[in-house]
Amino acid sequence: MVESTGGEAGEGGAAEVLDRPLPEGVRRRVVQIASDGFGGLTVGELPSQLRQYARFTPTRRMKFAGNAMAAALESDPLFRQRIGERLRDAQSELAAALEAGSPPPAADPLDVAAAAYVLRPVGWVKLVAAAGEDAERADAERADDETRAELERLRAELAEARAHTRTETERLRAESDAAKREVAAVERKLRAALSDVKRGEAAVRKARAETDAVRAEGQAQVSAAESETRRLKSRLGEAESALESSRRAAREGRSIEDMRVRLLLDTVLDAAQGLRRELALPPVSTRPADSVDAVEPGRMTPKDIAARALHEHDPAILDQLLALPQAHLVVDGYNVTKTGYPTMPLEKQRLRLLGSLSQLAAQTGAEVTCVFDGAELAAPVLLAPPRGVRVLFSKPGVTADELIRQLVRAEPSGRPVIVVSTDREVADGIAKAGARPVASVVLLKRLSHG
Numbered sequence: 016m017v018e019s020t021g022g023e024a025g026e027g028g029a030a031e032v033l034d035r036p037l038p039e040g041v042r043r044r045v046v047q048i049a050s051d052g053f054g055g056l057t058v059g060e061l062p063s064q065l066r067q068y069a070r071f072t073p074t075r076r077m078k079f080a081g082n083a084m085a086a087a088l089e090s091d092p093l094f095r096q097r098i099g100e101r102l103r104d105a106q107s108e109l110a111a112a113l114e115a116g117s118p119p120p121a122a123d124p125l126d127v128a129a130a131a132y133v134l135r136p137v138g139w140v141k142l143v144a145a146a147g148e149d150a151e152r153a154d155a156e157r158a159d160d161e162t163r164a165e166l167e168r169l170r171a172e173l174a175e176a177r178a179h180t181r182t183e184t185e186r187l188r189a190e191s192d193a194a195k196r197e198v199a200a201v202e203r204k205l206r207a208a209l210s211d212v213k214r215g216e217a218a219v220r221k222a223r224a225e226t227d228a229v230r231a232e233g234q235a236q237v238s239a240a241e242s243e244t245r246r247l248k249s250r251l252g253e254a255e256s257a258l259e260s261s262r263r264a265a266r267e268g269r270s271i272e273d274m275r276v277r278l279l280l281d282t283v284l285d286a287a288q289g290l291r292r293e294l295a296l297p298p299v300s301t302r303p304a305d306s307v308d309a310v311e312p313g314r315m316t317p318k319d320i321a322a323r324a325l326h327e328h329d330p331a332i333l334d335q336l337l338a339l340p341q342a343h344l345v346v347d348g349y350n351v352t353k354t355g356y357p358t359m360p361l362e363k364q365r366l367r368l369l370g371s372l373s374q375l376a377a378q379t380g381a382e383v384t385c386v387f388d389g390a391e392l393a394a395p396v397l398l399a400p401p402r403g404v405r406v407l408f409s410k411p412g413v414t415a416d417e418l419i420r421q422l423v424r425a426e427p428s429g430r431p432v433i434v435v436s437t438d439r440e441v442a443d444g445i446a447k448a449g450a451r452p453v454a455s456v457v458l459l460k461r462l463s464h465g
Contacts, residue, residue, distance in 0.1 A: 031140040037132070038147030042085060044129030049084040050076050052101030062087045062094050088133065099134045110134060118142065124149040330461035333453055337379040339431040345422050345450075346372065346458065347415060347436035348387040354437060354455040369401050371462040376403030384422060388415035416441045423450045 037045065050073050053061075058069050065087055068080040076084075088095045103110040109126070112118050113136045118127045124145065131139035336342060352364035359367070369385060376383040382405075389408040400406040409418045419434060423445045426432050432450040435458045436442060442452035 031135075031138075033140055033143060037085075037143065038128075040125045041128045041132065041143060041147060044125050045088060045132050046077065046081045046085055048102055048129055048133055049088055049098050050080075051105065052098040053084070055101050056097060060094075060097055062091050065094075095133060095135070102130060102133055106130065113139075113142075328454060328457055328460070330457055330464060333433070333457050333461050334379075336431065336433045336451060336453070337375075337381045342379075342381040342431040342433060343426060344375075344381050344383045345419055345432065345434045346383070346385045347419060347434070347438065347441065347455070348385045349415065350436045350438060351455040351458055355459040365398070369404055369406065372404045373401035375462065386415050386418050386422070389413070416444075420444055420448070423448045426450075 036042075053065075053068075053076060054073065058066050061069060064083055065080065068076050068083070071080065088098065099110075109119065109122060109130055113127070113131055113134055116137060118131075128143045128145070128147070131142040337344060346368075348365065348368060349361075352359070352361075352368050356364060356367065365387065372383050372385055375381075383403060384405040384407060386407050386409070389410060398406060407418060407422075409415050416436075416438060419436065419441060423432055423434065428449060432445075433453055434441070434445045434450050435453050435455055437455045446452055
């Protein structure tokens with residue numbers, strides 16, 4: 016066992032004890048040795064404080080259990096002895112050399128010190144202290160090399176900074192000289208500009224003098240023109256007096272002609288009255304006022320039809336409206352087709368509705384206009400309107416409802432206009448304009464009856 020072969024006692028039986036903490040490099044190698052031997056121990060062989068790390072990987076064990084393993088190696092001789100046995104198995108030559116008191120000269124001092132700390136051969140404290148001194152010396156040498164390298168780098172940077180400063184100073188001096196030259200050029204231009212301003216001021220004074228001369232000449236011409244105007248006004252007055260005299264003479268001469276024309280007119284009137292008596296013409300029974308289209312008392316009007324006791328969806332209402340003189344039927348096409356046969360394609364909807372409207376126009380003699388919304392079209396429609404039906408599509412940006420309102424506003428006040436649409440906004444709008452709204456279902460019922 017480790018305790019018996021190497022022992023922790025030196026000469027005279029006194030225990031060897033470190034008088035300072037383990038150097039950091041030695042400590043890391045000691046923890047590495049403990050971690051490597053950790054995996055070869057059972058849970059029962061581990062100290063109680065290390066059993067929670069039994070299933071850790073070596074990397075995690077080094078990271079999370081390093082301090083605990085170092086403390087166990089220091090305080091638990093039995094755990095240190097078991098780790099030492101694993102170390103003997105793994106590095107038998109190094110262990111044998113340490114126990115013989117002659118560590119290998121070529122071995123890493125840190126490895127030698129760490130193995131000595133675990134195995135505790137005679138003189139292990141000296142080995143650990145020597146390794147610590149070597150490590151400190153190596154660190155000092157490394158720090159010295161780093162300091163020397165840093166000093167060299169700083170010297171290079173200083174030389175570079177000085178060279179940059181010289182270059183920048185020369186550049187600034189060149190820029191300053193260029194700026195001075197530019198300022199001198201600007202001053203020359205400024206002096207030239209001031210000279211130009213003085214010449215311009217002189218030219219302005221000269222122009223003002225010329226303007227004053229022209230103004231004086233103009234005033235003289237205006238005075239002469241005013242004198243000529245007064246002379247012309249005097250001549251105009253004389254001409255007006257002469258014209259009035261000639262008009263008076265003309266009126267006196269025309270009075271004779273007027274008397275002759277009046278005598279001739281009386282003769283023609285007497286002859287016409289005699290001719291009327293000879294022909295025995297009957298009195299005139301009509302007057303121009305009879306030619307004006309209006310609703311006479313007793314004739315049916317849209318208000319009279321609305322007052323009848325027919326249901327608002329009775330197709331007879333539509334027949335009575337179309338029987339009015341010069342009735343114009345305006346149909347919201349898609350509103351009717353999507354109410355009556357919405358599942359059909361749009362093209363077949365249009366053809367079916369227009370065919371039925373053509374028959375209705377032939378039966379009633381009313382003017383029929385069918386309006387479709389142009390926004391529903393994927394492409395221009397090639398359609399031959401049926402006889403008696405006017406077909407209109409709204410323009411881009413204009414709805415069919417707006418086109419219907421335009422048609423209603425285009426009609427003269429008093430003409431019967433019937434608009435077929437279920438749209439409440441359309442119905443209210445055209446009713447205010449004097450047209451008669453009719454629901455789409457009424458037209459569909461009328462068309463279904465033939």
